[in-house]
Amino acid sequence: MRIALAATCIADAMFPQAPRAVVTLLERLGHEVVFPAGQACCGQMHVNTGYLADAVPVVQNHVRTFAPVTDGEWDAVVVPSGSCTGSIRHQQSMVLERAGLHSEARAAAAVAELTYELSELLVDVLGVTDVGAWFPHRVTYHPTCHSLRMLGVGDKPERLLRAVEGLELAPLAEAEGCCGFGGTFSLKNAETSAAMLDDKVATVVDTGAEVLTAGDWSCLMHIGGGLSRGGTGVRPMHLAEILASTRESPVVPGRHGSGRSGATTEVAR
């Protein structure tokens, strides 16, 4: 398959190891990955903060950039984020519709139909749960709210993780509880966000896991920041980074996150 990667703005700028791992993983599975250079952001931050007018050009840019998928240029769009996929699927056409951009709204809906969160792409579209990964670490998985409730990815991420050789999956108590990030909520209601974070950090630590994984770097940035502040030693890693790891090219949980120097997910050539 020819798959277009929507890297997400936050991972592009802050956590490039996640989209790089997606490239590694999909190429290892025999697919071609394309990175359309015009992309920037899905517009979720603007929408969820209430700046719908300011979201319009951001959404327009996303739709314009990925529109070729509807003409068969690519077979699918993959997004290593549940909440960005959710925004693409459930918000973009609404934003354009409200702005009176009816035909662009239809185009957005068409692009969204071919857009998948990573675990959805792997399990539903590509039909794989065992991606041939090797990751000999104790891991716990936090189902992020939007992947869980907006997308309904269900247990797909866990199925993928269970198929990883050497990986020990530790159940997380109160797993479905929100970590308290909520985008700008973490700034506008900083104390409440921190209280939620404290509880999440405590349950993660209780698992005894070495690595916390999730399908969204935004939530991982939040929980990871708490894990680091608490000196817990638990490393946050995106699901893609674990799935990209093999015996030949292992990904080692970095001291902070997963290898800030970029050494961890070198693409196999």
Add this chain to the structure above:
Amino acid sequence: MTDARTEILSRIRGALGSADSSAGAAGTTGAAGTAGVTRAPSVVPREYRSAGEHAPGSDAVLEVLIDRLVDYKAEVHRTTPKDLPRLLARLIPQRSAERQVVGSSDYRSPDVLPTTPSTPRGAVVVPHGIDQAWVSAMGGVEVRTDSREAPLSAAELDEVDAVVTAARVAVAETGTIVLDGEADQGRRAVSLVPDVHVCVVRTDQVVQTVPEAVRLLGADPERPLTWISGPSATSDIELERVEGVHGPRTLHVVLLS
């Protein structure tokens, strides 16, 4: 100045008319507020169960009802018409001296357990339309009759120890019995003020699901209905359920087959 009724109705019509039907909801799934401005009843999907898989009064239905009633701390008894009077007599509690004084109910223990037939009897109130055979064997019990035409006062009701009523329908899945105020079930106050409620339900009155009961009650919707699921209860303190507050603190359900 416009009267309130006219103004509110006009505000509503304005609100419905002014709604811009083209503006979608923010729509995580698009389910929010997409009501149009049409006024015809819209089609409501009713894919839910309109009846249970078990027939009214069947053993399966009775088993569920009993399980639910016991779960919510009702006392359940099964009997036949022949043995019913004796059972009822046994369920009427001993007269409680404290209970004769309004407002002085013992706050600490609602112990109104069945006593042996030899202990002194209390007073019981029955609605006037109750099957007279039921109360025939209550030797030693003072039986008072209440009706819409000749009602007991609140104070009088507070002095009796128990009430015996029939029921209109029972719902197994929720452990609910429903009274509809007819002559064998009595005024609402009668089944409310006494501290013990003995409710006799014929097994053929037990349906499995709520929709079956609503359909039956819908034949006479104007009757005052009381749906009862166990004794009164509260969960207002730390969400801990406590049975027995203002309504009868003891509920006996007698299944008659």
Add this chain to the structure above:
Amino acid sequence: MSTFLGMPAARDRRGPGPDAAPGTLSGVGRPEDPLHWGASFPDAAKAALDNGQLRRNLGKATSTIRTKRARVVGEVPDWEALRDAGSAVKTDVMARLPELLEELERNVTARGGVVHWARDAAEANRIVADLVRARDTDEVVKVKSMATQEIGLNEALAEEGIAAVETDLAELIVQLADDMPSHILVPAIHRNRTEIRDIFLERMADAPPDLTDVPRELAMAARAHLRRKFLSAKVAISGANFAVADTGTLAVVESEGNGRMCLTMPETLITVMGIEKLIPTFDDLEVFLQLLPRSSTGERMNPYTSMWTGVTPGDGPQEFHLVLLDNGRTKVLADEAGRAALHCIRCSACLNVCPVYERVGGHAYGSVYPGPIGAILTPQLTGEESDLPYASTLCGACYEVCPVKIDIPSILVELRAREVSMTAGSAGDTADRVWSAAMKAASFAMADGARFRRAARVPRLLRAISRNGVIRKLPFPGSLWTRSRDLMEPPKQTFRDWWDGREDQR
């Protein structure tokens, strides 16, 4: 905390500040406006978070009721079909509200009831006060009712010399403590058993002096306290859970029997009901009587549900008045996106699953309607600027449990958009201007791949202040983040710069 980057500024709200937060015997007092009181949400939330007792009470109570709900919902095989039906019935009600209200009025009147209409709180309170005074009594018993909380009926009656006695156990606790409800279903959820014992001992004249904090004993003390009032009251005031248009039937769903007492014993019954509480037909009860108890108390069925249709000669109140209340509901109805907030059947399931509510409790919302539903209902009812639409992470747990499928997260987003346009129209305060400028700048940078390429390289400047791969302290406004968590060091190279390098090597 500073609200500089916090919220669209809330107006100075009446009522005591966070200092009066729960934890002390006396409650937060009775505010002038039950829909808008106390400090701003972030400030009130902070005060609540600092109250360890409150957080323990809330955590225990909400997790208990979440578990109970999940268990009894799980045993209903057609739960989703019931939700679909409930949602559709309510959508239908809103679309046909005028006709259905007229139908209800006709049927109530035909059965001997009297229907009154009230545009706002003051009008409703006036109607009720006049009815009570005409019955020559200075005390009424009340069934727990959100509508009468919303209009401040008890305070209005008190000004006329009429004592309104709350008879629901939790409402009684709240009333005795001069407090406000903090939960729709369990108004005293912020109190634990020991606090309740203390409140009874101090404020309830006939409380047994040796009262312990065992819930059963506390409930029995309330029973003894209220029994004489029930048996002698001339007038009762209630709300309504449902009103059936095609029969004129009213329904009240309760547990303790205080509802039955109020609805049965007095000569006169006055019911105050929001105009949205309608359902079209008697048969529709079969949907809501399954959805409500399981969602609300986590029971298969609540102990008591009373239904009455006008007046039944010789049985129950011989005089029945129904007050139909607007008080902002028609404003909510006018907004098609927000209208679904009126579908709410006040079960409070959304409160119990909300991670924000669970941490901060109901008082932080400054409204008798707290939690997720309060965050969408309150600002729509008042039409004022509000920080409540931001009091959510949009995690979606509320939508998942809502028995009538109100898409609360989507409506929150709609209301945030409304807040933004309201503040854009006014001069706004500094925080609004900062947010607005930041969003404009971000919009510009994120609407074009080339511009984003340059913007995405900016964070790496922060590497200069990182230690061991993390940044522990940033200046304001980044301090809002680093006060509680580290920021991971930005990478040397963005993804797209890496990608281009790779492509060049090919």
